Amino acid sequence: MNKETFINLFKDEINDYIVNGKRYVNLDSAATTPPLKAVQDGVDDYLVSYGSVHRGAGEKSKVSTDIYEKSRQVIKDFVGAPTGSYVIFSGNTTGGMNILAHFFSHLDGKVAVSSIEHSSSWLPWIKAEGERSLNSRMVTSLNDMGFVNDLIQKNGNSQVLRYCLNGKGEFDLKQIEKLLRENKIKVFVLTASSNLTGYCPDIQKIGKLVHKYEAYYVVDGCQYIQHHSINMSEMGIDFLVASGHKFYAPYGGGFVVGPKIFLDQFLPYQIGGGNLPYITSDGEFLRYENNLAHDPGTPNAVGAVSMAAALSELKRIGINNIEKYETGLTRQAYDGLAKIKNVKLLVNGKQLTTVIPFIIDGIDSEAVAEKLNNDFGIGVRAGNFCVYHVVRDLLKITPEQEKAIIRDVKRGETGNMPGVVRASFSICNDSEDVTRFIGAVEEIAQRKNKK
Numbered sequence: 001m002n003k004e005t006f007i008n009l010f011k012d013e014i015n016d017y018i019v020n021g022k023r024y025v026n027l028d029s030a031a032t033t034p035p036l037k038a039v040q041d042g043v044d045d046y047l048v049s050y051g052s053v054h055r056g057a058g059e060k061s062k063v064s065t066d067i068y069e070k071s072r073q074v075i076k077d078f079v080g081a082p083t084g085s086y087v088i089f090s091g092n093t094t095g096g097m098n099i100l101a102h103f104f105s106h107l108d109g110k111v112a113v114s115s116i117e118h119s120s121s122w123l124p125w126i127k128a129e130g131e132r133s134l135n136s137r138m139v140t141s142l143n144d145m146g147f148v149n150d151l152i153q154k155n156g157n158s159q160v161l162r163y164c165l166n167g168k169g170e171f172d173l174k175q176i177e178k179l180l181r182e183n184k185i186k187v188f189v190l191t192a193s194s195n196l197t198g199y200c201p202d203i204q205k206i207g208k209l210v211h212k213y214e215a216y217y218v219v220d221g222c223q224y225i226q227h228h229s230i231n232m233s234e235m236g237i238d239f240l241v242a243s244g245h246k247f248y249a250p251y252g253g254g255f256v257v258g259p260k261i262f263l264d265q266f267l268p269y270q271i272g273g274g275n276l277p278y279i280t281s282d283g284e285f286l287r288y289e290n291n292l293a294h295d296p297g298t299p300n301a302v303g304a305v306s307m308a309a310a311l312s313e314l315k316r317i318g319i320n321n322i323e324k325y326e327t328g329l330t331r332q333a334y335d336g337l338a339k340i341k342n343v344k345l346l347v348n349g350k351q352l353t354t355v356i357p358f359i360i361d362g363i364d365s366e367a368v369a370e371k372l373n374n375d376f377g378i379g380v381r382a383g384n385f386c387v388y389h390v391v392r393d394l395l396k397i398t399p400e401q402e403k404a405i406i407r408d409v410k411r412g413e414t415g416n417m418p419g420v421v422r423a424s425f426s427i428c429n430d431s432e433d434v435t436r437f438i439g440a441v442e443e444i445a446q447r448k449n450k451k
């Protein structure tokens, strides 16, 4: 597939969006992606026959339900889900992780989470574990809630252990095995690709260790499945979580794929209408033993259908073609930025995938991002990306500096928070975008030198 073909995957009005007289260059796909043409068209088609899902006898209801249900199979096929998997629709990855954290909080044991995890794949576990630990402790007055909230965090943190990168910026299998051997880990959480450095750990090797110690394996595929080939069965992934808006389907859909045999044991995370077959006169609700049990309320069918449309399109293009194309663009950007004085690249060239974190010496990262947008029509993101630990590490923030940051934040001042700039690349970009980006960064860095 050539460059032209990739760009043609998006509608002209998206490719030709103008900012301050310039064609907008979107280098923020790691945050969210524009819709593919196939997704927009697929959703428009679906809306023609849109009717109530799982709730009506009318033709539109039947057609809508059928297409909605088929979207689960498309997702399962794309991720190589084992036979007997459910697809639970969640609003996004955050929602999916909260669902899983809730289920697992009923089981005995601890949780292991990596130090590069997005806070959405870390904090839900602390909260769920902490809430479980309260047992029957009830508050008698709202004034007591502060104490209870602190207790939730404290207890939750004691149940959620973290494994870290080694000096080479990789996960150390020996350290992971030690953690698994010395603690009763019930569930092991790993991001398939860091949202800030793009580092992709060896999912399969780590999975083998996780299973050796009989823990469940949860993988955050949010930054991975749109760039790299994934296969849950081959990689030994028990639960995979992802967000539609990161893979060109920004219609509020996300998913968790996980084993029926596990999910059938739990009451639904949310209960109400549509996800139970009967409520007795005593108020006992009976349950489904299928996907529907975890589909509370009227579902976001458009979200589900849009995800299926996106994954079908990515499959048609070929994920290996996508990976090759995107890695080429990112390498071009990396090599270009590496030549600019005062630009500090914060990613190891060997681990390069589709994101580049960097700073320009002496210029605040937020200001760099603002200038890129305002002066050059290039959209990137600056800040801490919900991975405070990774940013602290990359910028070598000392404990003293951190104390000052905490003091400021508690006073309501967030202006001094450490941050970096992140440029991320996807099939919505081409080599000309990268050239413009390198030129813009160079100009910003030079302007600073001239001052």
Ligand SMILES: Cc1ncc(COP(=O)(O)O)c(C=O)c1O
Binding pocket: 030, 031, 092, 093, 094, 095, 118, 120, 121, 191, 193, 194, 195, 220, 222, 223, 243
């Ligand atoms: C690796 C990773 N996990 C989880 C999330 C949270 O995703 P969402 O905001 O769609 O819930 C993100 C979002 O940036 C992410 O990059």
